[in-house]
Amino acid sequence: MCIFRIPRGRKYFCGKRYPLNCSPSICPFGDVLWQSLVNRDYKPSRYWSMPSMQRADSPEEAWRLLSSGEAQYVVKEIVFRVGVGECRPSSRR
Amino acid sequence: MPAFEQALGLIRFLEVGGEFTGSGVRVVFIDSGCGKDLPIKGCINLTDSSDVDTEGHGSAIHSILAAMLPDAEIYMVKVPDPLPDNVLITALNEAHKLMPHAVNLSITSEIPSDGSDPVSFYVNHVASRSAVVVAAGNGGPRMMSVGSPAVAAGALTVGATDLRGRLWSRSSRGPTLDGRWKPNIVAPTGYRPPNSSKELYGTSFSTPLATAVAACLMKQVNDPSTVVRILELTATSINLAQPSTPLLTGLRKAELVKKLLTTWPRIFDPRNLAGMGLLNAAAAHRLTRQMRKAFSTI
Numbered sequence A: 001m002c003i004f005r006i007p008r009g010r011k012y013f014c015g016k017r018y019p020l021n022c023s024p025s026i027c028p029f030g031d032v033l034w035q036s037l038v039n040r041d042y043k044p045s046r047y048w049s050m051p052s053m054q055r056a057d058s059p060e061e062a063w064r065l066l067s068s069g070e071a072q073y074v075v076k077e078i079v080f081r082v083g084v085g086e087c088r089p090s091s092r093r
Numbered sequence B: 001m002p003a004f005e006q007a008l009g010l011i012r013f014l015e016v017g018g019e020f021t022g023s024g025v026r027v028v029f030i031d032s033g034c035g036k037d038l039p040i041k042g043c044i045n046l047t048d049s050s051d052v053d054t055e056g057h058g059s060a061i062h063s064i065l066a067a068m069l070p071d072a073e074i075y076m077v078k079v080p081d082p083l084p085d086n087v088l089i090t091a092l093n094e095a096h097k098l099m100p101h102a103v104n105l106s107i108t109s110e111i112p113s114d115g116s117d118p119v120s121f122y123v124n125h126v127a128s129r130s131a132v133v134v135a136a137g138n139g140g141p142r143m144m145s146v147g148s149p150a151v152a153a154g155a156l157t158v159g160a161t162d163l164r165g166r167l168w169s170r171s172s173r174g175p176t177l178d179g180r181w182k183p184n185i186v187a188p189t190g191y192r193p194p195n196s197s198k199e200l201y202g203t204s205f206s207t208p209l210a211t212a213v214a215a216c217l218m219k220q221v222n223d224p225s226t227v228v229r230i231l232e233l234t235a236t237s238i239n240l241a242q243p244s245t246p247l248l249t250g251l252r253k254a255e256l257v258k259k260l261l262t263t264w265p266r267i268f269d270p271r272n273l274a275g276m277g278l279l280n281a282a283a284a285h286r287l288t289r290q291m292r293k294a295f296s297t298i
Helices: A031-038 A059-067 B002-010 B057-068 B085-097 B118-126 B203-221 B224-234 B254-263 B281-296
Strands: A005-008 A011-014 A047-050 A054-056 A073-076 A079-082 A086-089 B026-031 B042-045 B073-078 B102-105 B131-135 B156-161 B185-188 B198-201
Touching: A005 A059, A005 A073, A031 B254, A047 A059, A047 B118, A054 A059, A059 A073, A079 B085, B002 B057, B002 B185, B026 B057, B026 B085, B026 B203, B057 B073, B057 B203, B073 B085, B085 B118, B102 B203, B118 B131, B131 B203, B131 B224, B156 B203, B156 B224, B185 B203, B198 B203, B203 B224, B203 B281, B224 B281
Parallel strands: B026 B073, B026 B102, B042 B073, B102 B131, B131 B156, B156 B185
Antiparallel strands: A005 A011, A047 A054, A047 A073, A086 B198
16 A cells, blocks of 8 residues: 555556656665555545645646645545454453 | 553553652543543543543543553543544644643554655654654554554654563564664553453553653653653563564565565564563663753753
């Protein structure tokens, strides 16, 4: 799961390396980790323009923010979990 | 609550319990709610539901903090689950306004990050004034399973051990996407919190143990990065009996794993499993006292 891999038309671009397409050769984390990151992807509902921390509602808007220079890089929204843990009935009295 | 005392004994909190009562200490926890009939100074609710926790996670965190720091001012910011990142940033902002000594964040994602995502960014901002203690996550034994916000450079990221002090197999491991080692330290899980009949497993429940200690140290040194360093330096090394497992999400091909291990040796850093070791409250307190003494004589 890569937070920088953003769809544009039928391809993906790297939110950290505008305007390059997402590929192992340009991945900021190297070609092997690229494989690990793109094998599982997720589709966010929003994007963040950084470092101004403005919201973008679509990949097109994220691209526009990058092309206009308003954003240095763009990341996908992350949804967190509260309360992930396990409960087991106590074995001791 | 013998198991809870066992956890406190393991981190050597009982030795300093008389001094670490939480007097004059302000702690904020961001979670699913607070416990019923537990002391709370204030509550900021970012959901439409009641402040009191119905799922048990928030009330367990609250009961641990209240038992360890009976004299502390405890505040809670209630957030929904699942939690979008903009709401978490709002919660962190609300916590920051309260100027606490420590913020407990038992909130996880397993999405790898290099710490440049907005929440990690904001955690670093809050960590400039308060100790931000974050759960590493329960994504182990996969390497690189520590995700945002635990990857934030300024956060004190807490992994988990069992009650015998061995690394809990599901505690998330580093490194971060940009190669920094995480978690910073580990603390016990699998104990029964006060007023509970269930044993709770997860880095979520290791985190408040570290939060309580960090908050008390913050009151003494008032610098979050120093507190993180003290806790790292005084942590007790733990026996990592099991070798690091070269497991990575999505990397099922053996030749890719092999290539990664040869080109990226930092993945073998033992600090990616348990950080600097098991939290040691007594040693941290001793070092803080020595530091204050040394600096007061200059």
